[in-house]
Amino acid sequence: MGTTNEELFVKMVLDAWFGKLKRADELFDSLPDEALQNEVAPGRNRGVYLLGHLTAAHDALLPLLGFGDTLYPEMFDTFLIKPDRAVEDLPSVEELRDRWKKVHEVLIAKCTNETAKGWFEKHTSVSEADFATQPHRNKLNVIISRTNHLDFHLGQLIFLKTPKA
Amino acid sequence: MGTTNEELFVKMVLDAWFGKLKRADELFDSLPDEALQNEVAPGRNRGVYLLGHLTAAHDALLPLLGFGDTLYPEMFDTFLIKPDRAVEDLPSVEELRDRWKKVHEVLIAKCTNETAKGWFEKHTSVSEADFATQPHRNKLNVIISRTNHLDFHLGQLIFLKTPKA
Numbered sequence: 616m617g618t619t620n621e622e623l624f625v626k627m628v629l630d631a632w633f634g635k636l637k638r639a640d641e642l643f644d645s646l647p648d649e650a651l652q653n654e655v656a657p658g659r660n661r662g663v664y665l666l667g668h669l670t671a672a673h674d675a676l677l678p679l680l681g682f683g684d685t686l687y688p689e690m691f692d693t694f695l696i697k698p699d700r701a702v703e704d705l706p707s708v709e710e711l712r713d714r715w716k717k718v719h720e721v722l723i724a725k726c727t728n729e730t731a732k733g734w735f736e737k738h739t740s741v742s743e744a745d746f747a748t749q750p751h752r753n754k755l756n757v758i759i760s761r762t763n764h765l766d767f768h769l770g771q772l773i774f775l776k777t778p779k780a
Numbered sequence: 781m782g783t784t785n786e787e788l789f790v791k792m793v794l795d796a797w798f799g800k801l802k803r804a805d806e807l808f809d810s811l812p813d814e815a816l817q818n819e820v821a822p823g824r825n826r827g828v829y830l831l832g833h834l835t836a837a838h839d840a841l842l843p844l845l846g847f848g849d850t851l852y853p854e855m856f857d858t859f860l861i862k863p864d865r866a867v868e869d870l871p872s873v874e875e876l877r878d879r880w881k882k883v884h885e886v887l888i889a890k891c892t893n894e895t896a897k898g899w900f901e902k903h904t905s906v907s908e909a910d911f912a913t914q915p916h917r918n919k920l921n922v923i924i925s926r927t928n929h930l931d932f933h934l935g936q937l938i939f940l941k942t943p944k945a
């Protein structure tokens with residue numbers, strides 16, 4: 616019964632995660648390069664920055680979840696630490712689209728292969744001692760948090776689409 | 781062990797849900813009435829509409845989760861079915877702020893009192909037959925989905941704040 620419940624809960628969380636990733640993927644595919652150069656709202660982040668930001672944030676999940684090294688460690692500073700426009704020369708949109716795809720190929724495969732038991736183990740930035748008393752700080756909880764983060768930015772990125780007349 | 785795991789899942793999901801509700805509450809409190817009359821981005825929803833939209837969406841959780849009747853059924857059409865500006869006379873911002881608070885007082889109390897077992901029971905819009913083969917369509921899954929929905933709109937509502945100089 617314990618295993619069944621764990622599998623059910625993992626499915627609930629991964630369904631939401633994969634569903635939002637698919638939505639983001641389709642949204643980026645639907646936006647031409649020029650649209651991604653626009654700010655999502657006046658004075659706010661550009662689409663290209665948010666594409667890099669989400670790519671870097673999801674790339675950072677690989678070591679956090681114990682799935683391996685990040686693919687693009689050089690993106691961390693530009694897209695997670697610094698705000699948009701702090702770095703003048705960003706990778707091209709084409710290059711960022713390619714990185715977005717590559718990060719998610721690896722990440723989705725790793726997420727799909729993780730066992731239910733594995734999801735309830737600690738992620739790599741919590742200590743054994745803390746995890747003993749805070750068992751909710753497991754890998755699956757990281758996915759809940761990243762799914763929300765993705766939806767937060769999806770709500771902004773849809774503004775790059777042309778409004779209905 | 782089964783019960784312990786269920787309680788852990790519920791905590792993970794409710795922590796995210798209550799955390800985002802608190803963030804939304806603080807954001808609405810920080811925005812003056814005039815700011816809520818603005819569109820979150822050019823040609824997009826006004827803050828006042830999104831305040832009503834989120835209030836109505838969360839009010840609708842009461843019957844969906846078997847917690848009771850909606851408090852403001854008249855908001856359903858204006859804020860969930862129709863887009864912004866389709867209805868000319870909206871309730872005042874003061875009235876909407878009051879409804880937001882009242883809905884969440886009831887909803888948070890009900891969520892807090894629900895048992896771990898209860899969260900894994902079916903919500904009211906799935907049939908017994910479907911639930912037998914799709915046990916992930918439980919009440920807790922509705923909260924995962926609504927938390928994402930809330931974050932989607934939070935990403936937009938923060939644009940009503942004055943950008944940092």
